[in-house]
Amino acid sequence: MSYFSERETGALPRDRDTINEAVWGGIRAIIRSRVDDGSFGALFPAACPDGRGTTGTDETAFWDVMRSEIPNLDEQPWRPNAAMPPMLDALDMIEFCWRAVGKPIEGSYHSYFGHHHLSFDVESGRAEFREAINRIFRRNGLVFELSESGEIIRLAPLALADTLSRAAFRTGDSELDQLLDKSRRKFLDADLDIRRESLEALWDAWERLKTRNGMAKKAGISSLLDSLSGPDSPRLRAALEQDAVALTDLGNQLRIRHSETDREAITSHSQVDYLYHRLFALVQAAIRSGENG
Known part of the structure:
Protein backbone atom coordinates (compact mmCIF):
# COMPACT_ATOMS: atom_id res chain seq x y z
CA MET A 1 0.00 0.00 0.00
CA SER A 2 1.31 3.45 -0.90
CA TYR A 3 0.35 6.82 0.55
CA PHE A 4 -1.08 9.78 -1.33
CA SER A 5 2.17 11.73 -1.00
CA GLU A 6 4.11 8.90 -2.64
CA ARG A 7 1.67 8.69 -5.53
CA GLU A 8 1.85 12.46 -6.03
CA THR A 9 5.55 13.15 -5.59
CA GLY A 10 7.23 9.75 -5.46
CA ALA A 11 8.81 7.88 -2.58
CA LEU A 12 11.67 9.28 -0.55
CA PRO A 13 15.15 8.42 -1.78
CA ARG A 14 16.35 5.28 0.00
CA ASP A 15 19.63 6.71 1.24
CA ARG A 16 19.35 6.85 5.04
CA ASP A 17 21.12 4.19 7.09
CA THR A 18 20.28 5.20 10.66
CA ILE A 19 17.24 4.00 12.61
CA ASN A 20 16.01 6.88 14.76
CA GLU A 21 13.62 6.83 17.71
CA ALA A 22 10.55 7.41 15.55
CA VAL A 23 11.39 4.50 13.26
CA TRP A 24 12.17 2.28 16.20
CA GLY A 25 8.87 3.25 17.83
CA GLY A 26 7.00 1.92 14.80
CA ILE A 27 9.01 -1.30 14.68
CA ARG A 28 8.50 -1.82 18.41
CA ALA A 29 4.75 -1.35 18.02
CA ILE A 30 4.61 -3.93 15.22
CA ILE A 31 6.44 -6.48 17.38
CA ARG A 32 4.37 -5.62 20.46
CA SER A 33 1.08 -6.09 18.60
CA ARG A 34 2.16 -9.55 17.45
CA VAL A 35 3.23 -10.56 20.91
CA ASP A 36 -0.21 -9.50 22.13
CA ASP A 37 -2.29 -11.19 19.42
CA GLY A 38 -0.40 -14.48 19.74
CA SER A 39 1.36 -14.36 16.37
CA PHE A 40 4.65 -15.58 17.81
CA GLY A 41 2.84 -18.58 19.23
CA ALA A 42 3.63 -20.17 15.87
CA LEU A 43 7.11 -20.90 17.27
CA PHE A 44 6.69 -20.04 20.95
CA PRO A 45 3.27 -21.37 21.91
CA ALA A 46 1.51 -20.59 25.16
CA ALA A 47 -0.48 -23.73 25.97
CA CYS A 48 -4.04 -23.99 27.17
CA PRO A 49 -4.02 -25.10 30.85
CA ASP A 50 -6.27 -28.00 29.85
CA GLY A 51 -3.81 -29.04 27.15
CA ARG A 52 -6.24 -28.39 24.31
CA GLY A 53 -3.91 -26.34 22.12
CA THR A 54 -2.10 -23.04 21.70
CA THR A 55 -3.69 -19.88 23.05
CA GLY A 56 -1.06 -17.23 22.31
CA THR A 57 2.62 -16.36 22.62
CA ASP A 58 4.79 -17.66 25.45
CA GLU A 59 6.44 -14.28 25.93
CA THR A 60 9.01 -15.59 28.40
CA ALA A 61 10.26 -18.25 25.99
CA PHE A 62 10.16 -15.77 23.11
CA TRP A 63 12.38 -13.36 25.07
CA ASP A 64 14.71 -16.00 26.49
CA VAL A 65 15.56 -17.39 23.05
CA MET A 66 15.79 -13.92 21.47
CA ARG A 67 18.21 -12.77 24.14
CA SER A 68 20.32 -15.92 23.76
CA GLU A 69 20.65 -15.25 20.02
CA ILE A 70 21.03 -11.46 20.32
CA PRO A 71 23.09 -11.26 23.53
CA ASN A 72 23.49 -7.46 23.58
CA LEU A 73 19.81 -7.03 24.47
CA ASP A 74 19.37 -6.36 28.17
CA GLU A 75 15.63 -5.79 28.34
CA GLN A 76 12.58 -6.70 26.31
CA PRO A 77 12.77 -3.96 23.64
CA TRP A 78 9.08 -4.15 22.71
CA ARG A 79 8.01 -3.06 26.20
CA PRO A 80 6.79 0.56 26.56
CA ASN A 81 9.58 3.03 27.31
CA ALA A 82 12.28 0.40 26.68
CA ALA A 83 15.50 1.90 25.35
CA MET A 84 16.16 1.55 21.64
CA PRO A 85 18.69 -1.25 21.06
CA PRO A 86 21.78 -0.71 18.91
CA MET A 87 20.82 -0.60 15.25
CA LEU A 88 22.32 -3.94 14.21
CA ASP A 89 20.59 -5.62 17.16
CA ALA A 90 17.30 -4.02 16.10
CA LEU A 91 17.74 -5.43 12.60
CA ASP A 92 18.60 -8.85 14.06
CA MET A 93 15.40 -8.66 16.10
CA ILE A 94 13.37 -8.15 12.93
CA GLU A 95 14.92 -11.26 11.37
CA PHE A 96 14.28 -13.24 14.57
CA CYS A 97 10.64 -12.13 14.63
CA TRP A 98 10.14 -13.05 10.96
CA ARG A 99 11.27 -16.61 11.70
CA ALA A 100 8.89 -16.86 14.66
CA VAL A 101 5.76 -15.18 13.32
CA GLY A 102 2.58 -16.72 11.93
CA LYS A 103 -0.89 -15.34 11.28
CA PRO A 104 -3.09 -16.60 14.14
CA ILE A 105 -6.34 -18.28 13.14
CA GLU A 106 -8.97 -18.62 15.85
CA GLY A 107 -10.38 -22.09 16.36
CA SER A 108 -12.62 -23.40 19.09
CA TYR A 109 -13.59 -21.13 21.98
CA HIS A 110 -12.75 -22.36 25.46
CA SER A 111 -15.39 -20.72 27.63
CA TYR A 112 -13.91 -21.74 30.99
CA PHE A 113 -10.70 -19.79 30.37
CA GLY A 114 -12.20 -17.30 27.94
CA HIS A 115 -9.77 -17.92 25.10
CA HIS A 116 -9.67 -19.32 21.59
CA HIS A 117 -7.37 -22.12 20.52
CA LEU A 118 -5.13 -20.98 17.69
CA SER A 119 -3.60 -22.39 14.57
CA PHE A 120 -1.17 -20.46 12.36
CA ASP A 121 -0.70 -19.56 8.72
CA VAL A 122 3.06 -19.01 8.79
CA GLU A 123 3.41 -17.89 5.16
CA SER A 124 0.72 -15.21 5.50
CA GLY A 125 2.04 -14.09 8.88
CA ARG A 126 5.54 -13.63 7.52
CA ARG A 138 10.29 2.91 2.73
CA ARG A 139 8.41 5.79 4.33
CA ASN A 140 11.53 6.88 6.19
CA GLY A 141 13.90 6.58 3.22
CA LEU A 142 15.95 3.81 4.80
CA VAL A 143 18.32 1.68 2.75
CA PHE A 144 17.16 -1.51 4.49
CA GLU A 145 14.60 -4.05 3.32
CA LEU A 146 13.31 -7.30 4.79
CA SER A 147 13.58 -9.85 1.97
CA GLU A 148 11.19 -12.70 1.19
CA SER A 149 13.70 -15.09 2.77
CA GLY A 150 13.60 -13.17 6.05
CA GLU A 151 17.00 -11.49 5.72
CA ILE A 152 17.60 -7.77 6.12
CA ILE A 153 19.40 -6.55 3.03
CA ARG A 154 20.89 -3.19 2.24
CA LEU A 155 19.56 -1.70 -0.98
CA ALA A 156 22.28 -0.83 -3.44
CA PRO A 157 22.59 2.74 -4.71
CA LEU A 158 20.27 3.27 -7.66
CA ALA A 159 23.11 3.23 -10.16
CA LEU A 160 24.05 -0.29 -9.05
CA ALA A 161 20.77 -1.75 -7.81
CA ASP A 162 19.44 -3.12 -11.09
CA THR A 163 22.80 -4.46 -12.21
CA LEU A 164 23.50 -6.25 -8.93
CA SER A 165 19.98 -7.69 -8.64
CA ARG A 166 20.22 -9.27 -12.10
CA ALA A 167 23.91 -10.14 -12.21
CA ALA A 168 24.77 -13.78 -12.82
CA PHE A 169 28.52 -14.13 -13.10
CA ARG A 170 29.53 -16.68 -15.73
CA THR A 171 33.00 -15.67 -16.79
CA GLY A 172 34.23 -19.20 -17.41
CA ASP A 173 36.47 -18.92 -14.35
CA SER A 174 34.65 -20.47 -11.39
CA GLU A 175 36.90 -18.87 -8.77
CA LEU A 176 36.41 -15.44 -10.32
CA ASP A 177 32.65 -15.99 -10.39
CA GLN A 178 32.69 -16.97 -6.70
CA LEU A 179 34.65 -13.87 -5.75
CA LEU A 180 32.25 -11.62 -7.65
CA ASP A 181 29.18 -13.26 -6.15
CA LYS A 182 30.70 -13.11 -2.67
CA SER A 183 31.42 -9.41 -3.10
CA ARG A 184 27.85 -8.74 -4.23
CA ARG A 185 26.30 -10.61 -1.27
CA LYS A 186 28.49 -8.86 1.26
CA PHE A 187 27.92 -5.46 -0.35
CA LEU A 188 24.16 -5.85 0.21
CA ASP A 189 24.56 -6.62 3.91
CA ALA A 190 23.45 -4.12 6.54
CA ASP A 191 26.63 -4.44 8.64
CA LEU A 192 29.43 -2.01 7.73
CA ASP A 193 32.10 -4.54 8.71
CA ILE A 194 30.69 -7.11 6.27
CA ARG A 195 30.32 -4.47 3.56
CA ARG A 196 34.02 -3.68 3.94
CA GLU A 197 34.67 -7.34 3.22
CA SER A 198 32.80 -6.92 -0.08
CA LEU A 199 35.56 -4.57 -1.20
CA GLU A 200 38.25 -7.12 -0.41
CA ALA A 201 36.42 -9.76 -2.50
CA LEU A 202 35.94 -7.31 -5.38
CA TRP A 203 39.58 -6.21 -5.36
CA ASP A 204 40.65 -9.87 -5.28
CA ALA A 205 38.40 -10.46 -8.30
CA TRP A 206 40.05 -7.54 -10.06
CA GLU A 207 43.50 -8.98 -9.44
CA ARG A 208 42.39 -12.40 -10.69
CA LEU A 209 40.79 -10.88 -13.78
CA LYS A 210 44.17 -9.49 -14.78
CA THR A 211 45.68 -12.98 -14.94
CA ARG A 212 42.98 -14.81 -16.86
CA ASN A 213 44.19 -17.08 -19.63
CA GLY A 214 47.46 -17.58 -17.76
CA MET A 215 48.80 -14.11 -18.54
CA ALA A 216 51.10 -12.15 -16.27
CA LYS A 217 49.37 -9.22 -14.56
CA LYS A 218 51.01 -6.49 -16.63
CA ALA A 219 50.22 -8.18 -19.92
CA GLY A 220 46.77 -9.18 -18.69
CA ILE A 221 45.68 -5.69 -17.71
CA SER A 222 47.05 -4.31 -20.97
CA SER A 223 45.02 -6.86 -22.92
CA LEU A 224 41.87 -6.08 -20.90
CA LEU A 225 42.16 -2.35 -21.48
CA ASP A 226 42.96 -2.79 -25.18
CA SER A 227 39.81 -4.86 -25.57
CA LEU A 228 37.72 -2.39 -23.62
CA SER A 229 38.84 0.76 -25.44
CA GLY A 230 39.22 -0.68 -28.94
CA PRO A 231 41.92 0.32 -31.42
CA ASP A 232 40.43 3.70 -32.37
CA SER A 233 40.19 5.34 -28.92
CA PRO A 234 43.70 6.17 -27.65
CA ARG A 235 42.44 8.86 -25.27
CA LEU A 236 39.91 6.48 -23.72
CA ARG A 237 42.64 3.83 -23.49
CA ALA A 238 44.87 6.26 -21.59
CA ALA A 239 42.03 7.23 -19.25
CA LEU A 240 41.20 3.59 -18.57
CA GLU A 241 44.81 2.81 -17.74
CA GLN A 242 44.99 5.77 -15.38
CA ASP A 243 41.84 4.59 -13.62
CA ALA A 244 43.03 0.97 -13.45
CA VAL A 245 46.34 2.00 -11.88
CA ALA A 246 44.57 4.27 -9.38
CA LEU A 247 42.17 1.52 -8.34
CA THR A 248 44.98 -0.99 -7.93
CA ASP A 249 46.84 1.53 -5.77
CA LEU A 250 43.72 2.16 -3.67
CA GLY A 251 43.45 -1.55 -3.02
CA ASN A 252 46.97 -1.48 -1.60
CA GLN A 253 46.86 1.86 0.22
CA LEU A 254 43.46 1.60 1.90
CA ARG A 255 42.51 -1.10 4.39
CA ILE A 256 40.89 -3.26 1.70
CA ARG A 257 43.28 -6.08 0.86
CA HIS A 258 45.81 -5.28 3.59
CA SER A 259 45.27 -4.72 7.31
CA GLU A 260 48.50 -3.05 8.35
CA THR A 261 48.03 -0.14 10.75
CA ASP A 262 49.46 2.35 8.27
CA ARG A 263 46.65 1.61 5.81
CA GLU A 264 43.83 4.16 5.79
CA ALA A 265 40.57 2.76 7.18
CA ILE A 266 37.21 2.82 5.44
CA THR A 267 34.81 4.30 7.95
CA SER A 268 31.39 4.80 6.38
CA HIS A 269 28.78 3.18 4.15
CA SER A 270 29.10 6.03 1.65
CA GLN A 271 32.82 5.28 1.25
CA VAL A 272 32.02 1.62 0.60
CA ASP A 273 29.39 2.64 -1.96
CA TYR A 274 31.81 4.91 -3.80
CA LEU A 275 34.70 2.47 -3.91
CA TYR A 276 32.54 -0.51 -4.86
CA HIS A 277 30.74 1.39 -7.60
CA ARG A 278 33.98 2.67 -9.07
CA LEU A 279 35.75 -0.68 -9.34
CA PHE A 280 32.66 -2.73 -10.17
CA ALA A 281 32.00 -0.52 -13.21
CA LEU A 282 35.51 -1.23 -14.53
CA VAL A 283 35.37 -4.97 -13.75
CA GLN A 284 31.97 -5.36 -15.37
CA ALA A 285 33.04 -3.46 -18.47
CA ALA A 286 36.22 -5.52 -18.76
CA ILE A 287 34.30 -8.79 -18.46
CA ARG A 288 31.76 -7.72 -21.06
CA SER A 289 34.42 -6.57 -23.50
CA GLY A 290 36.12 -9.93 -23.13
CA GLU A 291 32.85 -11.74 -23.83
CA ASN A 292 32.23 -9.65 -26.94
CA GLY A 293 35.82 -9.70 -28.14
Missing part, protein backbone atom coordinates in the same frame (compact mmCIF):
# COMPACT_ATOMS: atom_id res chain seq x y z
CA ALA A 127 4.27 -11.78 4.45
CA GLU A 128 2.20 -9.36 6.53
CA PHE A 129 5.04 -8.78 8.99
CA ARG A 130 7.44 -8.15 6.12
CA GLU A 131 5.06 -5.69 4.46
CA ALA A 132 4.61 -3.74 7.71
CA ILE A 133 8.36 -3.50 8.38
CA ASN A 134 9.21 -2.57 4.80
CA ARG A 135 6.56 0.15 4.77
CA ILE A 136 8.33 1.82 7.69
CA PHE A 137 11.69 1.47 5.96
Whole structure:
Protein backbone atom coordinates (compact mmCIF):
# COMPACT_ATOMS: atom_id res chain seq x y z
CA MET A 1 0.00 0.00 0.00
CA SER A 2 1.31 3.45 -0.90
CA TYR A 3 0.35 6.82 0.55
CA PHE A 4 -1.08 9.78 -1.33
CA SER A 5 2.17 11.73 -1.00
CA GLU A 6 4.11 8.90 -2.64
CA ARG A 7 1.67 8.69 -5.53
CA GLU A 8 1.85 12.46 -6.03
CA THR A 9 5.55 13.15 -5.59
CA GLY A 10 7.23 9.75 -5.46
CA ALA A 11 8.81 7.88 -2.58
CA LEU A 12 11.67 9.28 -0.55
CA PRO A 13 15.15 8.42 -1.78
CA ARG A 14 16.35 5.28 0.00
CA ASP A 15 19.63 6.71 1.24
CA ARG A 16 19.35 6.85 5.04
CA ASP A 17 21.12 4.19 7.09
CA THR A 18 20.28 5.20 10.66
CA ILE A 19 17.24 4.00 12.61
CA ASN A 20 16.01 6.88 14.76
CA GLU A 21 13.62 6.83 17.71
CA ALA A 22 10.55 7.41 15.55
CA VAL A 23 11.39 4.50 13.26
CA TRP A 24 12.17 2.28 16.20
CA GLY A 25 8.87 3.25 17.83
CA GLY A 26 7.00 1.92 14.80
CA ILE A 27 9.01 -1.30 14.68
CA ARG A 28 8.50 -1.82 18.41
CA ALA A 29 4.75 -1.35 18.02
CA ILE A 30 4.61 -3.93 15.22
CA ILE A 31 6.44 -6.48 17.38
CA ARG A 32 4.37 -5.62 20.46
CA SER A 33 1.08 -6.09 18.60
CA ARG A 34 2.16 -9.55 17.45
CA VAL A 35 3.23 -10.56 20.91
CA ASP A 36 -0.21 -9.50 22.13
CA ASP A 37 -2.29 -11.19 19.42
CA GLY A 38 -0.40 -14.48 19.74
CA SER A 39 1.36 -14.36 16.37
CA PHE A 40 4.65 -15.58 17.81
CA GLY A 41 2.84 -18.58 19.23
CA ALA A 42 3.63 -20.17 15.87
CA LEU A 43 7.11 -20.90 17.27
CA PHE A 44 6.69 -20.04 20.95
CA PRO A 45 3.27 -21.37 21.91
CA ALA A 46 1.51 -20.59 25.16
CA ALA A 47 -0.48 -23.73 25.97
CA CYS A 48 -4.04 -23.99 27.17
CA PRO A 49 -4.02 -25.10 30.85
CA ASP A 50 -6.27 -28.00 29.85
CA GLY A 51 -3.81 -29.04 27.15
CA ARG A 52 -6.24 -28.39 24.31
CA GLY A 53 -3.91 -26.34 22.12
CA THR A 54 -2.10 -23.04 21.70
CA THR A 55 -3.69 -19.88 23.05
CA GLY A 56 -1.06 -17.23 22.31
CA THR A 57 2.62 -16.36 22.62
CA ASP A 58 4.79 -17.66 25.45
CA GLU A 59 6.44 -14.28 25.93
CA THR A 60 9.01 -15.59 28.40
CA ALA A 61 10.26 -18.25 25.99
CA PHE A 62 10.16 -15.77 23.11
CA TRP A 63 12.38 -13.36 25.07
CA ASP A 64 14.71 -16.00 26.49
CA VAL A 65 15.56 -17.39 23.05
CA MET A 66 15.79 -13.92 21.47
CA ARG A 67 18.21 -12.77 24.14
CA SER A 68 20.32 -15.92 23.76
CA GLU A 69 20.65 -15.25 20.02
CA ILE A 70 21.03 -11.46 20.32
CA PRO A 71 23.09 -11.26 23.53
CA ASN A 72 23.49 -7.46 23.58
CA LEU A 73 19.81 -7.03 24.47
CA ASP A 74 19.37 -6.36 28.17
CA GLU A 75 15.63 -5.79 28.34
CA GLN A 76 12.58 -6.70 26.31
CA PRO A 77 12.77 -3.96 23.64
CA TRP A 78 9.08 -4.15 22.71
CA ARG A 79 8.01 -3.06 26.20
CA PRO A 80 6.79 0.56 26.56
CA ASN A 81 9.58 3.03 27.31
CA ALA A 82 12.28 0.40 26.68
CA ALA A 83 15.50 1.90 25.35
CA MET A 84 16.16 1.55 21.64
CA PRO A 85 18.69 -1.25 21.06
CA PRO A 86 21.78 -0.71 18.91
CA MET A 87 20.82 -0.60 15.25
CA LEU A 88 22.32 -3.94 14.21
CA ASP A 89 20.59 -5.62 17.16
CA ALA A 90 17.30 -4.02 16.10
CA LEU A 91 17.74 -5.43 12.60
CA ASP A 92 18.60 -8.85 14.06
CA MET A 93 15.40 -8.66 16.10
CA ILE A 94 13.37 -8.15 12.93
CA GLU A 95 14.92 -11.26 11.37
CA PHE A 96 14.28 -13.24 14.57
CA CYS A 97 10.64 -12.13 14.63
CA TRP A 98 10.14 -13.05 10.96
CA ARG A 99 11.27 -16.61 11.70
CA ALA A 100 8.89 -16.86 14.66
CA VAL A 101 5.76 -15.18 13.32
CA GLY A 102 2.58 -16.72 11.93
CA LYS A 103 -0.89 -15.34 11.28
CA PRO A 104 -3.09 -16.60 14.14
CA ILE A 105 -6.34 -18.28 13.14
CA GLU A 106 -8.97 -18.62 15.85
CA GLY A 107 -10.38 -22.09 16.36
CA SER A 108 -12.62 -23.40 19.09
CA TYR A 109 -13.59 -21.13 21.98
CA HIS A 110 -12.75 -22.36 25.46
CA SER A 111 -15.39 -20.72 27.63
CA TYR A 112 -13.91 -21.74 30.99
CA PHE A 113 -10.70 -19.79 30.37
CA GLY A 114 -12.20 -17.30 27.94
CA HIS A 115 -9.77 -17.92 25.10
CA HIS A 116 -9.67 -19.32 21.59
CA HIS A 117 -7.37 -22.12 20.52
CA LEU A 118 -5.13 -20.98 17.69
CA SER A 119 -3.60 -22.39 14.57
CA PHE A 120 -1.17 -20.46 12.36
CA ASP A 121 -0.70 -19.56 8.72
CA VAL A 122 3.06 -19.01 8.79
CA GLU A 123 3.41 -17.89 5.16
CA SER A 124 0.72 -15.21 5.50
CA GLY A 125 2.04 -14.09 8.88
CA ARG A 126 5.54 -13.63 7.52
CA ALA A 127 4.27 -11.78 4.45
CA GLU A 128 2.20 -9.36 6.53
CA PHE A 129 5.04 -8.78 8.99
CA ARG A 130 7.44 -8.15 6.12
CA GLU A 131 5.06 -5.69 4.46
CA ALA A 132 4.61 -3.74 7.71
CA ILE A 133 8.36 -3.50 8.38
CA ASN A 134 9.21 -2.57 4.80
CA ARG A 135 6.56 0.15 4.77
CA ILE A 136 8.33 1.82 7.69
CA PHE A 137 11.69 1.47 5.96
CA ARG A 138 10.29 2.91 2.73
CA ARG A 139 8.41 5.79 4.33
CA ASN A 140 11.53 6.88 6.19
CA GLY A 141 13.90 6.58 3.22
CA LEU A 142 15.95 3.81 4.80
CA VAL A 143 18.32 1.68 2.75
CA PHE A 144 17.16 -1.51 4.49
CA GLU A 145 14.60 -4.05 3.32
CA LEU A 146 13.31 -7.30 4.79
CA SER A 147 13.58 -9.85 1.97
CA GLU A 148 11.19 -12.70 1.19
CA SER A 149 13.70 -15.09 2.77
CA GLY A 150 13.60 -13.17 6.05
CA GLU A 151 17.00 -11.49 5.72
CA ILE A 152 17.60 -7.77 6.12
CA ILE A 153 19.40 -6.55 3.03
CA ARG A 154 20.89 -3.19 2.24
CA LEU A 155 19.56 -1.70 -0.98
CA ALA A 156 22.28 -0.83 -3.44
CA PRO A 157 22.59 2.74 -4.71
CA LEU A 158 20.27 3.27 -7.66
CA ALA A 159 23.11 3.23 -10.16
CA LEU A 160 24.05 -0.29 -9.05
CA ALA A 161 20.77 -1.75 -7.81
CA ASP A 162 19.44 -3.12 -11.09
CA THR A 163 22.80 -4.46 -12.21
CA LEU A 164 23.50 -6.25 -8.93
CA SER A 165 19.98 -7.69 -8.64
CA ARG A 166 20.22 -9.27 -12.10
CA ALA A 167 23.91 -10.14 -12.21
CA ALA A 168 24.77 -13.78 -12.82
CA PHE A 169 28.52 -14.13 -13.10
CA ARG A 170 29.53 -16.68 -15.73
CA THR A 171 33.00 -15.67 -16.79
CA GLY A 172 34.23 -19.20 -17.41
CA ASP A 173 36.47 -18.92 -14.35
CA SER A 174 34.65 -20.47 -11.39
CA GLU A 175 36.90 -18.87 -8.77
CA LEU A 176 36.41 -15.44 -10.32
CA ASP A 177 32.65 -15.99 -10.39
CA GLN A 178 32.69 -16.97 -6.70
CA LEU A 179 34.65 -13.87 -5.75
CA LEU A 180 32.25 -11.62 -7.65
CA ASP A 181 29.18 -13.26 -6.15
CA LYS A 182 30.70 -13.11 -2.67
CA SER A 183 31.42 -9.41 -3.10
CA ARG A 184 27.85 -8.74 -4.23
CA ARG A 185 26.30 -10.61 -1.27
CA LYS A 186 28.49 -8.86 1.26
CA PHE A 187 27.92 -5.46 -0.35
CA LEU A 188 24.16 -5.85 0.21
CA ASP A 189 24.56 -6.62 3.91
CA ALA A 190 23.45 -4.12 6.54
CA ASP A 191 26.63 -4.44 8.64
CA LEU A 192 29.43 -2.01 7.73
CA ASP A 193 32.10 -4.54 8.71
CA ILE A 194 30.69 -7.11 6.27
CA ARG A 195 30.32 -4.47 3.56
CA ARG A 196 34.02 -3.68 3.94
CA GLU A 197 34.67 -7.34 3.22
CA SER A 198 32.80 -6.92 -0.08
CA LEU A 199 35.56 -4.57 -1.20
CA GLU A 200 38.25 -7.12 -0.41
CA ALA A 201 36.42 -9.76 -2.50
CA LEU A 202 35.94 -7.31 -5.38
CA TRP A 203 39.58 -6.21 -5.36
CA ASP A 204 40.65 -9.87 -5.28
CA ALA A 205 38.40 -10.46 -8.30
CA TRP A 206 40.05 -7.54 -10.06
CA GLU A 207 43.50 -8.98 -9.44
CA ARG A 208 42.39 -12.40 -10.69
CA LEU A 209 40.79 -10.88 -13.78
CA LYS A 210 44.17 -9.49 -14.78
CA THR A 211 45.68 -12.98 -14.94
CA ARG A 212 42.98 -14.81 -16.86
CA ASN A 213 44.19 -17.08 -19.63
CA GLY A 214 47.46 -17.58 -17.76
CA MET A 215 48.80 -14.11 -18.54
CA ALA A 216 51.10 -12.15 -16.27
CA LYS A 217 49.37 -9.22 -14.56
CA LYS A 218 51.01 -6.49 -16.63
CA ALA A 219 50.22 -8.18 -19.92
CA GLY A 220 46.77 -9.18 -18.69
CA ILE A 221 45.68 -5.69 -17.71
CA SER A 222 47.05 -4.31 -20.97
CA SER A 223 45.02 -6.86 -22.92
CA LEU A 224 41.87 -6.08 -20.90
CA LEU A 225 42.16 -2.35 -21.48
CA ASP A 226 42.96 -2.79 -25.18
CA SER A 227 39.81 -4.86 -25.57
CA LEU A 228 37.72 -2.39 -23.62
CA SER A 229 38.84 0.76 -25.44
CA GLY A 230 39.22 -0.68 -28.94
CA PRO A 231 41.92 0.32 -31.42
CA ASP A 232 40.43 3.70 -32.37
CA SER A 233 40.19 5.34 -28.92
CA PRO A 234 43.70 6.17 -27.65
CA ARG A 235 42.44 8.86 -25.27
CA LEU A 236 39.91 6.48 -23.72
CA ARG A 237 42.64 3.83 -23.49
CA ALA A 238 44.87 6.26 -21.59
CA ALA A 239 42.03 7.23 -19.25
CA LEU A 240 41.20 3.59 -18.57
CA GLU A 241 44.81 2.81 -17.74
CA GLN A 242 44.99 5.77 -15.38
CA ASP A 243 41.84 4.59 -13.62
CA ALA A 244 43.03 0.97 -13.45
CA VAL A 245 46.34 2.00 -11.88
CA ALA A 246 44.57 4.27 -9.38
CA LEU A 247 42.17 1.52 -8.34
CA THR A 248 44.98 -0.99 -7.93
CA ASP A 249 46.84 1.53 -5.77
CA LEU A 250 43.72 2.16 -3.67
CA GLY A 251 43.45 -1.55 -3.02
CA ASN A 252 46.97 -1.48 -1.60
CA GLN A 253 46.86 1.86 0.22
CA LEU A 254 43.46 1.60 1.90
CA ARG A 255 42.51 -1.10 4.39
CA ILE A 256 40.89 -3.26 1.70
CA ARG A 257 43.28 -6.08 0.86
CA HIS A 258 45.81 -5.28 3.59
CA SER A 259 45.27 -4.72 7.31
CA GLU A 260 48.50 -3.05 8.35
CA THR A 261 48.03 -0.14 10.75
CA ASP A 262 49.46 2.35 8.27
CA ARG A 263 46.65 1.61 5.81
CA GLU A 264 43.83 4.16 5.79
CA ALA A 265 40.57 2.76 7.18
CA ILE A 266 37.21 2.82 5.44
CA THR A 267 34.81 4.30 7.95
CA SER A 268 31.39 4.80 6.38
CA HIS A 269 28.78 3.18 4.15
CA SER A 270 29.10 6.03 1.65
CA GLN A 271 32.82 5.28 1.25
CA VAL A 272 32.02 1.62 0.60
CA ASP A 273 29.39 2.64 -1.96
CA TYR A 274 31.81 4.91 -3.80
CA LEU A 275 34.70 2.47 -3.91
CA TYR A 276 32.54 -0.51 -4.86
CA HIS A 277 30.74 1.39 -7.60
CA ARG A 278 33.98 2.67 -9.07
CA LEU A 279 35.75 -0.68 -9.34
CA PHE A 280 32.66 -2.73 -10.17
CA ALA A 281 32.00 -0.52 -13.21
CA LEU A 282 35.51 -1.23 -14.53
CA VAL A 283 35.37 -4.97 -13.75
CA GLN A 284 31.97 -5.36 -15.37
CA ALA A 285 33.04 -3.46 -18.47
CA ALA A 286 36.22 -5.52 -18.76
CA ILE A 287 34.30 -8.79 -18.46
CA ARG A 288 31.76 -7.72 -21.06
CA SER A 289 34.42 -6.57 -23.50
CA GLY A 290 36.12 -9.93 -23.13
CA GLU A 291 32.85 -11.74 -23.83
CA ASN A 292 32.23 -9.65 -26.94
CA GLY A 293 35.82 -9.70 -28.14
